[in-house]
Amino acid sequence: MLGQIPVAGSGSMADTANAITRNEQLGFAQLTDLIADPNSTNNLATFMISTVQFGAVSIVPAGTISPGTAIVTNTNIYVSGVKTAVDVYHLPL
């Protein structure tokens, strides 16, 4: 799905990464932004259409060194229901 979609804020970083990866890989989309929903404890992921295949999405605590390409850095999202600063990466294919 494209546009801005909600991603559950109750999951772990891996769960959120899983949901985003599913949208990217199966929906021919590319994540461009990930923020906390100001009106709920969910997160909002923004996608644009893309024919390029990226690696899986990885979400790590902000400042953690990770392989791959950074998509968003130091963004606040809900992780297990708690607002947390994270970095979001595309892992290498």
Next chain:
Amino acid sequence: MALTVFVIVFPAIVCGVFFLILWNRPYVFYPPAEFSGDVGVQAYVEAMHYRGAAQIPQFVDSRTVYQKLSTAAGSTDTTVSGPAVVSLRALLTVCGTTPDAFATAAQLLTQLQQVMAAAIIDDAKLKTLNDAITALKLN
């Protein structure tokens, strides 16, 4: 005796069915009015649908197979494009889509995109897709 068993077992069954629905389809417990705002119902359903991180390789594999078939089907070498089109047809058929007999490679790829898009919010369709990829040895 039979009444006692019924009184004990029946509520347990009702409770079990309730939690089964709650676990697998939590969105059916919400009336349409609660799916309001700028975001559509389907997006909310997606947000509620819990999935384990172990599925990530399946998504990547499915997409990788698509990319491989897309590249091969677009080849000018018919010894490469021919088998790719045959594989596309087989994959679509196993996934429950009947490709048109005269469909072009581009049309078959569009159909595969639709099958993949349907698997975003449907674990059963994702499993069918991945099982088909494995059965046809496309990965």
